[in-house]
Amino acid sequence: MKILVIGGGGREHALVWKLKQSARVEKIWCAPGNGGIAGEAECVPVDPGDVPALVALAERFAPDLTVVGPELPLVNGLTDAFARRRWPVVGPSQQAAQLEGSKIFSKEFLERHAIPTAKRYGCFDSAAQARAALANVAWPLVIKADGLCAGKGVLVAGDREEAADFLTRVMEKDELGPAGRRVLLEEGLAGDELSFIILTDGQRYAPLVPTRDHKRAFDGNRGPNTGGMGAYSTDDLLPEALRATIVSTIVDPTLRGLATDGIPYQGFLYIGLMLTPSGPKVLEFNCRLGDPETQAIVARMDFDLAEVLADVAAGRLDPAKLRWKPGASACVVLASGGYPGKYESGKRIDGLTTITDNSGVKVLHAGTKIVNDAIVTSGGRVLGVTASGPTLAAALQAAYQAAGKIRFEGMHYRKDIGAAAAPGGD
Ligand code: AMP
Numbered sequence: 001m002k003i004l005v006i007g008g009g010g011r012e013h014a015l016v017w018k019l020k021q022s023a024r025v026e027k028i029w030c031a032p033g034n035g036g037i038a039g040e041a042e043c044v045p046v047d048p049g050d051v052p053a054l055v056a057l058a059e060r061f062a063p064d065l066t067v068v069g070p071e072l073p074l075v076n077g078l079t080d081a082f083a084r085r086r087w088p089v090v091g092p093s094q095q096a097a098q099l100e101g102s103k104i105f106s107k108e109f110l111e112r113h114a115i116p117t118a119k120r121y122g123c124f125d126s127a128a129q130a131r132a133a134l135a136n137v138a139w140p141l142v143i144k145a146d147g148l149c150a151g152k153g154v155l156v157a158g159d160r161e162e163a164a165d166f167l168t169r170v171m172e173k174d175e176l177g178p179a180g181r182r183v184l185l186e187e188g189l190a191g192d193e194l195s196f197i198i199l200t201d202g203q204r205y206a207p208l209v210p211t212r213d214h215k216r217a218f219d220g221n222r223g224p225n226t227g228g229m230g231a232y233s234t235d236d237l238l239p240e241a242l243r244a245t246i247v248s249t250i251v252d253p254t255l256r257g258l259a260t261d262g263i264p265y266q267g268f269l270y271i272g273l274m275l276t277p278s279g280p281k282v283l284e285f286n287c288r289l290g291d292p293e294t295q296a297i298v299a300r301m302d303f304d305l306a307e308v309l310a311d312v313a314a315g316r317l318d319p320a321k322l323r324w325k326p327g328a329s330a331c332v333v334l335a336s337g338g339y340p341g342k343y344e345s346g347k348r349i350d351g352l353t354t355i356t357d358n359s360g361v362k363v364l365h366a367g368t369k370i371v372n373d374a375i376v377t378s379g380g381r382v383l384g385v386t387a388s389g390p391t392l393a394a395a396l397q398a399a400y401q402a403a404g405k406i407r408f409e410g411m412h413y414r415k416d417i418g419a420a421a422a423p424g425g426d
């Protein structure tokens with residue numbers, strides 16, 4: 001098989017790494033890829049949001065399968081363009097990708113199908129009306145910009161002043177562009193979060209192993225929200241009773257709802273959950289795999305990913321093929337100084353060669369590139385040090401030990417990934 005992977009972050013490095021392990025894969029291209037992916041696939045400098053350019057690329061390469069990592073190509077209609085040409089691709093249609101592309105579409109879908117979610121206070125396209133609505137909400141309040149905002153579109157506001165300031169910035173000063181001109185106000189939920197991701201061919205589905213992301217920048221869940229500072233996976237995250245509840249109250253109604261609404265869904269569906277005292281509730285849908293959840297998920301895969309994804313594209317997913325390593329995995333994200341705010345790029349990364357692939361640790365690259373044969377930083381989240389092990393404590397220990405060998409100017413990372421679930425494990 002020849003495979004085209006779209007995207008250039010840690011998630012895509014994880015996918016490329018795993019796809020390459022398949023005996024049936026002879027060639028992988030990645031658009032645009034990054035400094036780590038370049039060691040395992042042929043990187044081609046094409047913007048993942050540019051559907052016509054990606055169609056032209058696929059025309060030239062004629063891949064047997066295209067796997068889409070990020071949301072932007074999906075929301076821009078990449079899979080529709082491929083499906084029209086009968087090219088095998090994994091990822092939902094533009095219409096289905098609205099589950100992520102519009103928070104209001106997603107909230108209406110959840111309400112229409114009675115799927116547990118945070119109560120909606122209202123949707124607004126006028127900042128004055130949204131500010132007036134602040135008089136009648138409970139705190140904390142959650143404000144969500146409707147469109148895609150690369151992780152910057154959600155505020156959990158503790159008080160009216162903070163909320164009003166955010167509304168002014170996104171709705172009047174256009175800090176998030178057109179994506180912020182409409183907002184959704186909803187109830188703030190409390191609890192532990194869980195990322196529950198399924199893979200579906202539109203008929204059958206298979207759940208991936210459960211993961212937990214760490215969204216805040218600093219230890220103890222302090223600081224601003226980020227794209228994700230680390231993730232772990234263990235089966236303990238999902239006791240059988242909780243799994244049964246999630247399947248019956250959320251997954252089944254979601255798949256039935258999509259069918260009822262006439263929205264075929266093929267690809268990965270990420271269900272972001274809050275485990276509240278009154279049961280699991282949906283925080284968000286993403287039309288793709290999570291990042292850094294994917295790094296932790298791939299580390300536990302014990303099946304041929306290329307075969308399974310080809311099955312999905314052909315509409316013949318066999319859920320029994322998805323087998324998982326017991327135990328646990330963890331991914332610790334090493335970020336640039338200043339991230340998620342302003343940061344500098346172009347810093348040389350040292351220590352990478354001290355970590356060999358057979359150490360059980362894999363350093364997955366996100367914001368890196370190669371300049372004059374050296375690997376330098378080129379993004380906010382730079383590397384995801386990923387390990388698996390018989391226990392979460394063992395996986396965390398291996399990941400942190402390797403992280404300690406890597407250096408670049410300004411590097412910071414959380415020291416407490418998975419710590420709440422594996423006391424003393426890091
Ligand atoms: P989203 O992009 O919708 O997942 O939101 C990003 C993050 O904001 C989530 O992972 C949660 O940490 C937080 N969040 C979103 N919605 C809520 C909510 N209703 N209550 C509390 N936190 C939320």
Ligand code: GLY
Pocket residue numbers: 213227228286289290291292293
């Ligand atoms: N890690 C959360 C996300 O990928 O949206």
